[in-house]
Amino acid sequence: MKNILLLAVLFITTITFSQKKKVLLVGIDGLQFEELAKVKTPNFDKFNIKKGFNGGLFGTDSQQVTLSGPSWVTILTGVWTDHHKITSNSQNQVSASKSVFNYLKTSNSKLKTASISTWKNINLLLYKDMYLVDFATQGGLDDNSTKIAVDLIEKKGLDFVFVHLDDVDHAGHGYGFGEKYSNAILKMDENIGQLLKATEYRNQNFNEDWFIILVTDHGRDSKGFGHGNQTISEKTIFVGLNRKGNSFFENVNNNTKINTIQELEKQTIPQTAVVPTILKFLEIPIKKEWKLDSQPLIN
Template identity: 45%
Template sequence: MKTKLFLKLIFLVFLISIAGCEENLPTYPNNTSKQTSTHKKVLLVGIDGLQFERIAALNTPNLDKLHISKAYTGGIKGNLSHQATSSGPGWTSILTGVWKDKHGVPNNSSGTYKSKAKSIYRLIKENKNNTSIASIATWSPIHEFLQNDMSLVDYQNEGGSDANSTNLGVHQISNSNHDLVFIHLDNVDIVGHASGFGSAYDNAIIAADQQLGQLMDAITQRLATKNEDWLIMVTTDHGRNSNGGYSHGGTTESEKTIFIGMNKPGNQEFKSKISNLPNTDFDGLYGYPAQTSIVPTILRHMEINIETNWQLSSAPLIGADGPRKLLFVNNNQNELFWVSNSESNAEIYKNNQLVTTVPASQGNYLDTATNDGKTTYTIRIEESTASIESRNQNLKIIACLDWNDMLNNRAYFFRNDGQYIRYNKLKDKTDSGYPKETNNSSWPGLGAYKELITAALKWNNHKGYFFLSDGKYLRYDMNADKVDKGYPTLINNNNWTGLEGWRDKIIGAVNWNNNKAYFFLNDGTYIRYSITNDSADPGYPRSINNSNWPGLGSYATSISSVIDWDSKYVYFFLTDNTYIKYDKQKDATVSGYPKNVDDTTWPGILN
C-alpha cells in the first residue's frame, strides 16, 4: 500500500509540473483533434470541498484517468478580486469566469446576492445557436446565485442527494443531446464539516470518485455511436482549514488550494507553474491556474470566440496560451504584469477601450494616467483575454451620516470623488444604483460644497450637520431633505461653543447617544461636546491615546470619518481604507481591527 501511495504521489507531481508535448500524454475518453464536423461537448463536475492533497493519498481511479493541476480559489489577496473561500463565491466564480469584484457574490447568502456577471450558460446561449444545457446541483443555492440566467438552462435540478444528482446526470448524458452538462456533488463538503479530515471524509471522496466514474462511463457509451469531442473537467470550489479540516472561508494556503482535472493534456497555463511572479504569497500558489480559467476553457473547446468586453479574469487552459498570470506589480494598481511567449502583440484595454498595443512578450505595462473609481484592465493576446480590476488608491470615505427613516436602516457615505453611497444597514450592502454624484438634485443645497466636506453628524431625528474644510458648517433638514436657509455659516462660539478655535481641523464627528458628541481633529486630538449644554466640555481638546480610546491611539492621526452604527458599535474609517469597530459598551476597540474596507466587509462602498 505504501508503495502504491508513493507511486501515485510521484505521478501527480509529474502531471502538475510536466511541460512536454501533448501527444505523449494519455487522454480520456476522446482526444479527437479540432474538426468542424465533430460536435464539441462539455461535462463539468464539481465536487464540493475536496482537499487537493487527498487525491494522491486515496484510491480514486476515475480522477486518476484525468490530467490534474493544482489551482487556486479566493482571488488575489489584497486586490479587489479577493473573496472568501466559501461555496457561494467559489461556485459563482467557476460558472462565470470572474471573481467577486465582478459577480458580486461575497458569501453563501443566496437570498441576498445574485450574480451580476453573465454565467457560462448565458455566454453559450447568446453566442452559439441550437445549444442545450443541463445543470444539476445537489447544493441548490448554486442555481439561486445564477437566478438571472437559469431560464436559459434546458434541464435543471437542485437538491436531493449526490446519488440522485449522479443518476440524473447519467440519464441526461445518455438520453439527451446537451452541449454542456454541469453536475455538482455536495457530500464531501458535508462530511468535512461534520467530521473533519479522517476516514469518513476519505470515504466520501472515494464515493464521489465512483460517481464521477458513472458519468464518465455514460460519455464512453455515447462515443460508441456519436461523433463527439467531449471535454471533461472536474474541480472543487475551495479547500479546507488545515486545523482539522472542519471549516473553510478564510485566507490560508490550505483553504485557497483547489484542483482542476481535465481529460485533455492542456496548454502551458495548465501544465506548468510560473514561479517568478510579483506576488509569491501562499508558497507561490498564484503560479498555478485559477478557478476562473474554467469558463474560458469551456468556451474555447466549444469554439466560441472570447470577447474582450466580457472581461473574463483568466485565460483558457487548452489551445494557444493567452496572457498568463495577470497581476499588479508590487501592489501598484497601475502597473500590470503578465507572462507570454507569443510573438504577436498584446492589446491593452482600459474599461473596454483600447489604449495601446505592446509586444506580448514584454509582459509589463505602466498606466501613467490618473484613474478615478474602479478601472478594469484587460489584456488580449490573439484569441485569449485576462482582466484585473483596480481601485483608485486615493479614494476615501470623508464623511458618514446616519439617517432617520422609520426602520433606521440607511446610512450615507460621502467620498472624496464627489460621490456618495446609500448603504442598507439591514442587508449590510450598498443599495443598487450607487454611487451617485453629490449635487443639488440628490442633496439640495449641498452640491456646491461637496469638495469641502470633512465630517457629518446626525444631531437628532430631523437635523444633520455637515462640517467643511473652510471652518463653516451646514445644517441639513432630514424631513424636508434640503439644507436649511442661511447656511453655510462660520463656526463660532455662539453657534458651537468651544469649537471656534478648531473649526478648520474637524475630520470626524459622532453622536454617542449619551447626550455627548465627539469631534475628532486632524492633529490626533478630540473634543467632547455636551448636547445638553450645547457646548464643549471643559478641558478639551485632549490627545487620542489608548487610555481614553483603547485600541485607537495608534491611529489618532489616521481617522478620516466616523459613524454611529447602532446601540453597541461605532465605526472609524482610516485614511488607508481600513476601518476600526469600536464597542461603545466596553469602551474599547474590538479585537482583530483594523480591517480592510472592501467588498467583503463593506460591499459596494468604494465601487
C-alpha cells in the first residue's frame, strides 16, 4: 500500500512539474485601488491584490509623471523613466530600454508572445521591440481587445499575452468617480471573467499553468478626473496575482494608513516589479546588465 501511495504521489508531482508555464498580464488603465471595494467584482475577488505605486521615487532621477505613457512603459520594461526616457503620452518617443517582449524572445526564441493594446500608444512607445512580438494589435474597444486575447489564449497556445483595457480610464476622465465609473469597473470585471475562463480552459485541456497578473498604470486625483501629479492618490496603483506571492508581496498590508508619498513608496509594491515577476515565473534568468528596478513578487 505504501508503494502504491508513493507512486501516486510521484505521478501527481510529475504531472504538476510538466505543466507548461504561461503568463497573462492584464493592464487596466486608470483604475483607482480604493474604488474596487465599492462595487461587487466576483472576478477581481479571485485575485490576491496588493496596493502599489507608480511615478518613480519622489525627488530622485526616477521620478516620473503619473501619466499612462511613462507608466505603461515602466510596467513593461521594469525600469523607471531615468532609464526608459519616456516622459509623456506623446507617441513621438521610443523607449530607450528593452521590454519584457525583448527579454522573453531573446532568452528563448521559441516563446510566443502577444501585445493587445486598446490604447495604441503603448505599442508605439515600445516600437523597437514590436518586431519581436508574434501577434500585436492596437486601438479599438475593450470588448474587441478582450475577444482577441481570449481567442489567442484558447487557440494559439501563446506563452505570454499582454492585454491593455482602457474603458475605466475613459469613465474617469469623462465623469470622475461615481456611478458611471463604478459601472465601468463592473464591465471590466466581466472582461476579466472572460479571460479567466480562457486560461482555465487551457489549464484543464492542455496541461498548462497560467499565471495571471493584474496591474493598473496610475491612480487619479481626489475627484477621479485627472492624473499626472505626484500625489498619494495619483501614485496609488495595485498589482493582483492569481496565486500567493513571496514575502515581498504578501507583507504589504492594504489597510495600513498611508500619510506620505515616502510611506507609499516604502510600504507598497512598485510597478517595476511586474517584469521581473514574469521572467521569474517563466524561468528566464534575470541579467545584471538589464538593471531592472525591482525584485520579483514570487519565489
